[in-house]
Amino acid sequence: MCPIGGSQRPAEPGRSSGVQPPVNSAGRSGHRRCLSSWGHSQPQESIVRATFQAELDRVRDQLVTMTGQVELAMSRATTALLDADYTLADWVIDTDREIDTVKTEIDDACFQLLARQQPVATDLRVIVTALSIAADLERMGDLGAHVAKVAKMRFPESAVPPELRATVLEMAEAAQAVVAKTGSVIAGQDIERAKELEADDDIVDRLHKDLFRILIAETWVYGVEPAIDMTLLGRYYERFADHGVRVARQVVYVVTGVMPTRPPAEWNDEQG
Numbered sequence: 485m486c487p488i489g490g491s492q493r494p495a496e497p498g499r500s501s502g503v504q505p506p507v508n509s510a511g512r513s514g515h516r517r518c519l520s521s522w523g524h525s526q527p528q529e530s531i532v533r534a535t536f537q538a539e540l541d542r543v544r545d546q547l548v549t550m551t552g553q554v555e556l557a558m559s560r561a562t563t564a565l566l567d568a569d570y571t572l573a574d575w576v577i578d579t580d581r582e583i584d585t586v587k588t589e590i591d592d593a594c595f596q597l598l599a600r601q602q603p604v605a606t607d608l609r610v611i612v613t614a615l616s617i618a619a620d621l622e623r624m625g626d627l628g629a630h631v632a633k634v635a636k637m638r639f640p641e642s643a644v645p646p647e648l649r650a651t652v653l654e655m656a657e658a659a660q661a662v663v664a665k666t667g668s669v670i671a672g673q674d675i676e677r678a679k680e681l682e683a684d685d686d687i688v689d690r691l692h693k694d695l696f697r698i699l700i701a702e703t704w705v706y707g708v709e710p711a712i713d714m715t716l717l718g719r720y721y722e723r724f725a726d727h728g729v730r731v732a733r734q735v736v737y738v739v740t741g742v743m744p745t746r747p748p749a750e751w752n753d754e755q756g
Contacts (some may be wrong), residue, residue: 576632583625664729
């Protein structure tokens with residue numbers, strides 16, 4: 485399986501980057517290239533092609549950077565929520581603006597590539613998918629900011645009742661597991677790792693249902709306002725994980741040319 489772009493995301497200590505070595509396929513005219521790459525051709529490419537590839541690599545690197553920003557933002561938003569940390573909540577909101585800036589830079593780069601290079605086939609698919617992935621990551625940053633805003637709104641108290649702290653923390657950890665894997669999925673086009681995101685998302689969905697059952701139970705004693713807060717928070721974490729899975733599915737689309745609609749175990753069968 486070919487990496488997205490020519491470079492690989494450095495592996496974190498103690499973790500595999502999930503990057504697989506590139507495998508070449510023959511093109512229509514006998515020109516060998518990697519059909520499942522982030523737009524790569526062989527060394528005989530022209531200077532124009534090399535410049536084009538370098539720009540695609542920068543887009544890929546920016547997407548990986550966004551995943552790191554989003555992961556850290558949601559982690560700190562959860563800490564701010566549980567610990568009623570006003571300063572940390574402000575930091576998350578400020579970071580969301582930085583994420584928005586990166587998204588705008590990616591959009592501009594992709595539009596420039598579309599206008600100047602007029603890409604077709606695999607290259608066009610890569611650029612259009614990059615635009616969509618950037619939009620999903622930007623939305624994930626927004627959801628982290630929403631969590632931080634709830635923390636600020638209930639300051640100096642925590643918005644989470646003591647009985648629900650463990651549930652919220654578990655939801656947050658599962659949601660963060662999704663985005664933690666997203667970076668290596670983007671960098672390495674790792675379909676196997678992309679499948680794992682679906683399982684993590686199922687955990688978030690289950691916890692969201694558990695949370696809702698607690699909120700509507702007769703034993704709920706905290707009133708309407710905390711119930712509204714918890715309903716919103718549960719939705720934020722659920723949507724955060726959903727966007728991560730959507731990113732993974734779009735990477736599968738880049739690799740295979742088909743947007744997966746079957747269960748993760750059958751994604752390889754959709755390759756075409």
